Amino acid sequence: MTTVGCIGGGQLGRMLGLAGIPLGLSFRFLDPAADACAREVGELVVAAYDDPEGLARLARDADVVTFEFENVPVEAAREIGTLPGAASLEEGQDRLREKELFRSLGIPTARFGTLEETGLPAIVKTRRLGYDGKGQRRVTDRDAALADGELAEEVVEFDRELSIVGVRARAGEMRFWPVGENVHREGILRVTRAPAVDAPQAEAEAFCAAVMDALGHVGVLAVELFQVGDRLLANELAPRVHNTGHWTIDGNETSQFENHLRAILGLPLGPTGAGAPCVMVNLIGAAPPLAALLALPGARVHLYGKEPRPGRKVGHVTLVDPDDATVERLLALAG
Amino acid sequence: MTTVGCIGGGQLGRMLGLAGIPLGLSFRFLDPAADACAREVGELVVAAYDDPEGLARLARDADVVTFEFENVPVEAAREIGTLPGAASLEEGQDRLREKELFRSLGIPTARFGTLEETGLPAIVKTRRLGYDGKGQRRVTDRDAALADGELAEEVVEFDRELSIVGVRARAGEMRFWPVGENVHREGILRVTRAPAVDAPQAEAEAFCAAVMDALGHVGVLAVELFQVGDRLLANELAPRVHNTGHWTIDGNETSQFENHLRAILGLPLGPTGAGAPCVMVNLIGAAPPLAALLALPGARVHLYGKEPRPGRKVGHVTLVDPDDATVERLLALAG
Numbered sequence: 001m002t003t004v005g006c007i008g009g010g011q012l013g014r015m016l017g018l019a020g021i022p023l024g025l026s027f028r029f030l031d032p033a034a035d036a037c038a039r040e041v042g043e044l045v046v047a048a049y050d051d052p053e054g055l056a057r058l059a060r061d062a063d064v065v066t067f068e069f070e071n072v073p074v075e076a077a078r079e080i081g082t083l084p085g086a087a088s089l090e091e092g093q094d095r096l097r098e099k100e101l102f103r104s105l106g107i108p109t110a111r112f113g114t115l116e117e118t119g120l121p122a123i124v125k126t127r128r129l130g131y132d133g134k135g136q137r138r139v140t141d142r143d144a145a146l147a148d149g150e151l152a153e154e155v156v157e158f159d160r161e162l163s164i165v166g167v168r169a170r171a172g173e174m175r176f177w178p179v180g181e182n183v184h185r186e187g188i189l190r191v192t193r194a195p196a197v198d199a200p201q202a203e204a205e206a207f208c209a210a211v212m213d214a215l216g217h218v219g220v221l222a223v224e225l226f227q228v229g230d231r232l233l234a235n236e237l238a239p240r241v242h243n244t245g246h247w248t249i250d251g252n253e254t255s256q257f258e259n260h261l262r263a264i265l266g267l268p269l270g271p272t273g274a275g276a277p278c279v280m281v282n283l284i285g286a287a288p289p290l291a292a293l294l295a296l297p298g299a300r301v302h303l304y305g306k307e308p309r310p311g312r313k314v315g316h317v318t319l320v321d322p323d324d325a326t327v328e329r330l331l332a333l334a335g
Numbered sequence: 336m337t338t339v340g341c342i343g344g345g346q347l348g349r350m351l352g353l354a355g356i357p358l359g360l361s362f363r364f365l366d367p368a369a370d371a372c373a374r375e376v377g378e379l380v381v382a383a384y385d386d387p388e389g390l391a392r393l394a395r396d397a398d399v400v401t402f403e404f405e406n407v408p409v410e411a412a413r414e415i416g417t418l419p420g421a422a423s424l425e426e427g428q429d430r431l432r433e434k435e436l437f438r439s440l441g442i443p444t445a446r447f448g449t450l451e452e453t454g455l456p457a458i459v460k461t462r463r464l465g466y467d468g469k470g471q472r473r474v475t476d477r478d479a480a481l482a483d484g485e486l487a488e489e490v491v492e493f494d495r496e497l498s499i500v501g502v503r504a505r506a507g508e509m510r511f512w513p514v515g516e517n518v519h520r521e522g523i524l525r526v527t528r529a530p531a532v533d534a535p536q537a538e539a540e541a542f543c544a545a546v547m548d549a550l551g552h553v554g555v556l557a558v559e560l561f562q563v564g565d566r567l568l569a570n571e572l573a574p575r576v577h578n579t580g581h582w583t584i585d586g587n588e589t590s591q592f593e594n595h596l597r598a599i600l601g602l603p604l605g606p607t608g609a610g611a612p613c614v615m616v617n618l619i620g621a622a623p624p625l626a627a628l629l630a631l632p633g634a635r636v637h638l639y640g641k642e643p644r645p646g647r648k649v650g651h652v653t654l655v656d657p658d659d660a661t662v663e664r665l666l667a668l669a670g
Binding site (some may be wrong): 001014018021022023026027040041042075159253257262265266268269287291294295297298301302303304305315 | 359
C-alpha cells in the first residue's frame with residue numbers, strides 16, 4: 001500500500017484523498033485542528049505544522065509527503081523532502097519573491113515594490129501569510145509608508161481575472177488545464193468559469209511552464225493572472241492544487257487532484273484537454289440545504305464537512321455545461 | 336454531520352463512502368475483517384454481521400443504516416430498520432424466492448424448481464449464500480437429485496447477458512441507468528459495456544420497476560437478465576449497488592453509489608440518462624501495475640486496496656468512449 005503524507009488537512013487534502021483512494025493510495029494528514037476535514041479520508045496527525053514530532057510521524061512510512069497550502073515551514077519541507085520541493089514553497093509563500101521570480105522570467109506583472117515604485121493608489125499587502133484578501137489595504141495617501149514585511153502593488157484596472165493550473169511530472173513533462181475566468185468577492189474566490197471565453201491559453205501556459213521549470217516544481221501549480229486589454233499580467237502563484245481548478249473534478253478527464261498525485265508518485269500524467277464548459281461556485285460561510293443543491297439539474301456537490309463560519313469556504317458546486325437559468329439559481333442559493 | 340452506517344466494508348462500501356463524503360456524509364462500516372477495504376473512508380466496526388453488539392455500535396447515532404451485500408441476517412436488518420428494508424434482503428438472499436417473485440410479477444424467467452421441472456441439463460445452485468458462480472454445478476445425469484437447500488435452473492442458451500440497475504426513492508420515484516451488457520468468466524463478471532447496443536431498455540426498466548415497487552425497495556437494485564432472441568428473462572436480483580453499475584461512476588451524470596445514498600437519505604435523485612459508451616473491466620486476482628493502467632488513454636482506475644487472491648475482485652477500470660485498440664490493451668493487461 002502506497003501512503004501519501006500531506007501537510008495540512010483541509011478541503012484540498014480531503015479532495016486529494018478522494019482522488020487518491022481509488023488509485024489504491026492511503027493518506028495521512030498533519031493538521032493542528034482535531035476536526036480537520038480531511039480526517040474522513042485518512043489518518044489525522046494532530047500537531048502544529050512545524051512540530052518536529054508531528055512532522056516525523058507524518059513522514060514515517062510515507063512514500064511521499066506533499067502539502068496542501070504554501071505556509072509550510074520551508075526548513076521542515078526541505079528536511080522531509082516534500083514534493084513539490086522547498087524551492088516551490090519558498091517562492092510561493094512570499095509575495096515579493098514570487099513577483100521577482102515572474103520578473104526574472106520575463107513574465108509581465110503590475111508594478112510592485114515601494115510606494116514610490118508603484119505610485120498611488122496602491123494595494124499594500126503583507127509579503128507573507130496573506131490569503132483570501134486578508135492582510136491587504138488600499139492606499140491613496142501620499143504620506144503613507146510601508147510597514148516591515150509589506151509590499152506595495154500597483155492598482156490594476158483589469159478587464160478580468162484569469163488563472164492557469166498546470167502540473168509538472170518528476171521528469172519535467174507538463175500538462176495544463178484550460179484557463180479559467182474567476183470572480184472574487186471581498187477577496188474570496190466566488191466563481192470560476194472554465195474554459196474562459198477567448199482565453200490567452202498559450203501565453204498563460206508559457207507563464208506557468210516557465211515558473212514550474214524554474215522551480216523544478218513537481219505536482220500542480222497555479223498562476224493567477226490579470227487581463228488588461230491584450231496584456232496578460234501574472235499576479236500570484238500557488239505551488240499546489242488550487243480553488244480555481246476545482247471544476248476539473250467534474251469537468252475534465254483528469255482532475256488537478258489526481259494529476260498532482262500522479263506527478264509526485266512518478267506515475268503517468270492523465271489528459272487535461274478541454275471538456276464541456278463548467279461553472280464552479282464556492283459556498284462561503286454556510287452551505288445551503290443539501291436537498292436544494294441536489295435539486296439543481298446536473299449539480300455536482302462538494303461539501304467539505306466544515307462548521308459554518310463567516311468567510312469560510314465550506315464547499316463548492318460545479319455545473320457542467322449548464323443553462324443560464326441553472327447558473328442563476330445556483331448563484332442565488334449560494335448567496 | 337449525517338452519518339451512514341453500512342453493513343459490510345468491502346469495495347461497494349468503499350465506493351459508497353467515496354460518493355458520499357463529497358455530500359458531507361460520514362461513514363461507519365461493520366465488517367468481520369480488520370483490513371476491510373472501506374476502512375479508508377470511514378470508521379470500521381470489526382464484528383460479525385450478526386453480532387448484536389457490533390450491529391448496535393454500527394447503528395448508534397447513524398442517520399440511516401444500509402448494506403452492501405445481501406447476505407445480511409434479515410432479523411438484524413428488520414430490527415435496525417435498514418434501507419433498503421428487510422423485505423428486499425429476504426427476497427434477494429434466496430434464489431428460489433427471487434424467482435418466485437419474478438413469476439408472481441409476470442416477469443419471464445428460465446424454468447426453475449426441481450430437476451423434473453427444469454429438465455436436463457440443468458444448473459443446480461444453492462438457494463442461499465452463492466455468489467460469483469460459487470455453489471453452482473451443471474447436472475446432466477438423470478439420476479441426480481437436489482440436496483437440501485438446492486434449486487435447479489434450466490440451462491438457457493442465451494444470446495447475451497444484460498443487467499438493469501435502478502434506484503427507488505422513499506416516496507416511490509424511480510430512475511434507471513442504461514442497460515449494460517455483461518461478460519462473465521468462471522462465474523465472475525469480467526466486462527460490462529454500457530449502454531448495451533440495441534438494448535431492450537423499456538422492458539428491462541419495467542421488470543426492475545415491478546420488483547422495486549413490490550418490495551417497497553428504497554435505494555439501488557439490479558436485475559440480471561438473459562436475452563434469448565427477442566425474449567428477455569430475469570435471472571437474479573441484487574437489492575444493492577451492483578458490479579454491473581460501476582461504470583456509472585465515470586460514465587453517467589449520477590453514479591449508482593451517489594443515487595443510492597440520495598435515495599436512502601430522502602434527497603432528490605440525480606439524473607441517470609445515457610452518457611458516452613463505457614467499457615468497464617474488472618481486475619480479478621491481482622491488479623496490473625498502476626503505471627500501466629494509468630498509461631491507457633482515458634482509463635479511470637479504481638483499485639480497492641485489497642490483497643491479491645485468485646478469483647478476488649481487486650479493482651476495475653472504466654474507459655469512457657474508448658477506441659477498440661484501447662479496449663484490447665486494457666483486456667490484455669487485465670488478463
